Amino acid sequence: MLILGIETSCDDTACSIIEASSKKISVLSSVVSSQIKLHAKWGGVVPNLAAREHLKNIVPVVLTALKNAKINPSQIDLMSVTQGPGLIPALLIGTNFSKALAYLWKKPLLGIHHIEGHIYANFIGIGSQLATHNTQRKKIRFPVLCLVVSGGHTQLVLMKKHLDYKIIGETLDDAAGEAFDKVARILRLGYPGGPAIAEAAKHKSQEINFKQIQNPKSKLTKKFGIHNSEFIIHLPRPMIHKKNFDFSFSGLKTAVLYEIHPVKSAKGSPDMREFNRAGKHPNKLTDKNYITAVATEFQQAVIDVLVSKTLKAAEKFQPKTIMLAGGVSANQELRRQLGEAIKKKFHPVKSTNGSSAVQKFNRVKTTNYHLPPTTYCIDNATMIASAAYFRWQKMNAKQKKSALINWKKIEASANLNLSK
Known part of the structure; x- marks a missing residue:
């Protein structure tokens, strides 16, 4: 299945598209627009400034990810976005944009915990099955x-x-x-x-x-x-x-x-x-x-x-x-x-x-x-899409159907708890 991920929890605007199956999680595209130079003069991330940059960058980042993956929106099976935790002005840009796209494209949408994404960065490029031998x-x-x-x-x-x-x-x-x-x-x-x-x-x-x-x-x-x-x-x-x-x-x-x-x-x-x-x-x-x-x-x-x-x-x-x-x-x-x-x-x-x-x-x-992989240690959207795949596999038919209207339900949370 093809999964699109979006990440805007801090100062990186990111979008990735993966192809996930029980055999392997392959990265078709991963685009990250960094704001490091912008925030360096302040010695840290300025939340409202980060949000402004996310708003400016998110559309070209998503379009570039689609272009690099050589797919169109109709081919996407699942969308995912960082729901929290993070800087609330930054999170709002990613979640609201993802909700709008999910509604427009009529796609199921999952909100992903940022740390869950980091954990599942370990599964990028490898099979989703635990017992493998290759x-x-x-x-x-x-x-x-x-x-x-x-x-x-x-x-x-x-x-x-x-x-x-x-x-x-x-x-x-x-x-x-x-x-x-x-x-x-x-x-x-x-x-x-x-x-x-x-x-x-x-x-x-x-x-x-x-x-x-x-x-x-x-x-x-x-x-x-x-x-x-x-x-x-x-x-x-x-x-x-x-x-x-x-x-x-x-x-x-x-x-x-x-x-x-x-x-x-x-x-x-x-x-x-x-x-x-x-x-x-x-x-x-x-x-x-x-x-x-x-x-x-x-x-x-x-x-x-x-x-x-x-x-x-x-x-x-x-x-x-x-x-x-x-x-x-x-x-x-x-x-x-x-x-x-x-x-x-x-x-x-x-x-x-x-x-x-x-x-x-x-x-x-x-x-x-x-x-x-060191490439996916820092904030990126590939890890969000990877975590979404495992969430999707755990869901039953009713939950998957309900995900089609998650554009109405998902809200950004600066202090989201890591839960089952």
């Missing part, structure tokens, strides 16, 4: 433990079957992606923060010689030796020793602020007003090597927590598949270090090359490590 990449088997890491969410989700979600851990404050954006702003690295920090940290092997040193208070302190100067940088790993599977990254962001700008306000916190005052930037921010060291340590702190919590959850719930999802899952260090940690923890009996993104373990004989 390639190891196809072996996504339940139960699944999915680490969702994005700008608005950091969650560990346990799935016993398709569309069955149990959130066993989540952030108590800032999401990991949000922390990346805020720290990048502190370091003057630009927006979006994830790629900016990853790029700065990527050069640590060339620019920084570092080694583990013993500290009476912490074994996690790292000593960075940079040319003729030396920095000792230690950032906390929030909640890493807690027995639960929850996360917290707000304190880590504050720790970076203390490291960069030790000047205190009367209440004992870094004075953000002085920090942001023009011409009053701390001298440390002019040292590129120092910024590289801080970016490296911050990224490693986040990865340490994410990996540790995922391994703890895997030990308890014994999943047959461990997956990554969300925008931050494009981070190459996270992908590599999580894979290596799982490999070490669960004694691998076989591993494959990076292209398949799957590794097997003998502790749980059928456990796989699965990564979504």
Whole structure:
């Protein structure tokens, strides 16, 4: 079946058309109009500005997707759109436009949860059946433990079957992606923060010689030796020793602020007003090597927590598949270090090359490590269409018929819950 997906939850206007069957989910077209340059000067997404750009871009994006897929609207079997969560001004553009098209074209329409889309990005390009034998990449088997890491969410989700979600851990404050954006702003690295920090940290092997040193208070302190100067940088790993599977990254962001700008306000916190005052930037921010060291340590702190919590959850719930999802899952260090940690923890009996993104373990004989294609880690409409296919397969005849009038019912929701 041919499925059209639309995504406008934040600052990307996207449309995709897929051909889905039990054998494979094929991408016929995927068009994304990014607003990164527009929002970069503000250091983050401005909701009303994003909505205005969505309104300007959505028609040409959909027309381009149809043209690239070489199909016309009459051939589409199902439409889907991100219903939430996200920025409500942005969501409204996508949902209202999709409802109008569904009415005009007389097509069934499904509203999809944004995080559900990220999870089902793992199924793009592979068969929808769980037990397959053609390639190891196809072996996504339940139960699944999915680490969702994005700008608005950091969650560990346990799935016993398709569309069955149990959130066993989540952030108590800032999401990991949000922390990346805020720290990048502190370091003057630009927006979006994830790629900016990853790029700065990527050069640590060339620019920084570092080694583990013993500290009476912490074994996690790292000593960075940079040319003729030396920095000792230690950032906390929030909640890493807690027995639960929850996360917290707000304190880590504050720790970076203390490291960069030790000047205190009367209440004992870094004075953000002085920090942001023009011409009053701390001298440390002019040292590129120092910024590289801080970016490296911050990224490693986040990865340490994410990996540790995922391994703890895997030990308890014994999943047959461990997956990554969300925008931050494009981070190459996270992908590599999580894979290596799982490999070490669960004694691998076989591993494959990076292209398949799957590794097997003998502790749980059928456990796989699965990564979504990096192209579909960031916001896109292909993942929305992919999730819609699995929703459609679960629906009965009455529900499918009712979807023809969903253009009357679907409403954008900024705080939509992930549900069955």
